[in-house]
Amino acid sequence: MKTALITGSQKGIGYETARQLGRKGFHVILSGRNKEKLEQSLKTLMEEGIDASMLVMDVSDDYSVTVAAEALAKQISKLDVLINNAAILMREDEKVLQQGNEVLLQTVNTNSFGPVRVSRAFLSLMSDSSRIINITSEGGSMSQPVGGWSPAYCVSKTMLNGITRNMALELQGKGIAVNAACPGWVRTDMGGASAPRTVEKGAETPVWLASEAPQSLTGRIFMDKKEISW
Numbered sequence: 146m147k148t149a150l151i152t153g154s155q156k157g158i159g160y161e162t163a164r165q166l167g168r169k170g171f172h173v174i175l176s177g178r179n180k181e182k183l184e185q186s187l188k189t190l191m192e193e194g195i196d197a198s199m200l201v202m203d204v205s206d207d208y209s210v211t212v213a214a215e216a217l218a219k220q221i222s223k224l225d226v227l228i229n230n231a232a233i234l235m236r237e238d239e240k241v242l243q244q245g246n247e248v249l250l251q252t253v254n255t256n257s258f259g260p261v262r263v264s265r266a267f268l269s270l271m272s273d274s275s276r277i278i279n280i281t282s283e284g285g286s287m288s289q290p291v292g293g294w295s296p297a298y299c300v301s302k303t304m305l306n307g308i309t310r311n312m313a314l315e316l317q318g319k320g321i322a323v324n325a326a327c328p329g330w331v332r333t334d335m336g337g338a339s340a341p342r343t344v345e346k347g348a349e350t351p352v353w354l355a356s357e358a359p360q361s362l363t364g365r366i367f368m369d370k371k372e373i374s375w
């Protein structure tokens with residue numbers, strides 16, 4: 146049975162991704178920073194008959210990530226899929242020149258350094274045929290006419306795209322595929338009620354990258370299971 150760890154998966158796209166991978170026969174590890182919320186989500190998932198467990202981990206904190214990685218290494222010998230899904234979009238994130246550096250620092254620490262921190266900490270559990278999927282956003286694109294909203298968030302996803310490309314190159318020799326997935330604008334706490342897409346649709350591309358996409362695909366960005374430009 147393959148194992149997938151999804152960060153920030155007690156709700157939203159991460160939770161739905163875990164559910165869909167669980168239905169495909171994966172053992173899924175829900176992860177988040179709040180133990181009680183995780184327990185609740187895990188219970189719901191297990192009631193659906195999904196093989197799941199949970200791992201408390203705050204992706205913005207080195208110590209928390211290290212402790213979580215050490216704990217998981219005692220439970221499993223191989224991590225087949227890591228989905229770096231956890232992210233924040235701060236309410237104060239409105240104007241890059243008018244807000245203090247704190248918003249940018251905090252956002253980048255979670256959304257860009259988080260995936261690096263987590264990938265590094267869990268790397269010893271990954272080997273040939275493992276897959277890392279970073280959840281990015283159209284807001285991070287340098288080639289589409291997007292931007293002008295939540296600048297710290299958009300910049301953090303641009304950085305994540307660069308990180309994806311560089312991690313892919315670094316891990317090519319080990320046979321580990323690293324790609325980014327764009328869920329589109331999805332109805333979640335982050336996306337809001339006006340978003341046109343369901344969580345099922347948002348989870349579609351990460352699930353495909355985790356399970357069906359050719360292992361040889363690496364260093365790319367996908368939306369609706371098709372490669373898009375950065």
Ligand SMILES: NC(=O)c1ccc[n+]([C@@H]2O[C@H](COP(=O)([O-])OP(=O)(O)OC[C@H]3O[C@@H](n4cnc5c(N)ncnc54)[C@H](OP(=O)(O)O)[C@@H]3O)[C@@H](O)[C@H]2O)c1
Nearest residue numbers: 153157158203204205230231232282330331333334335336
């Ligand atoms: N929704 C959209 O329209 C949209 C569009 C493009 C990209 N995305 C991306 O899709 C991914 C999922 O977003 P979503 O819409 O599902 O958002 P969401 O409903 O707000 O869920 C985000 C998840 O990340 C967790 N999280 C935040 N900071 C964390 C940390 N430091 N450590 C661990 N977990 C943390 C949250 O946990 P707490 O409950 O503890 O905060 C929550 O479980 C994100 O990467 C987002 O940027 C979303």
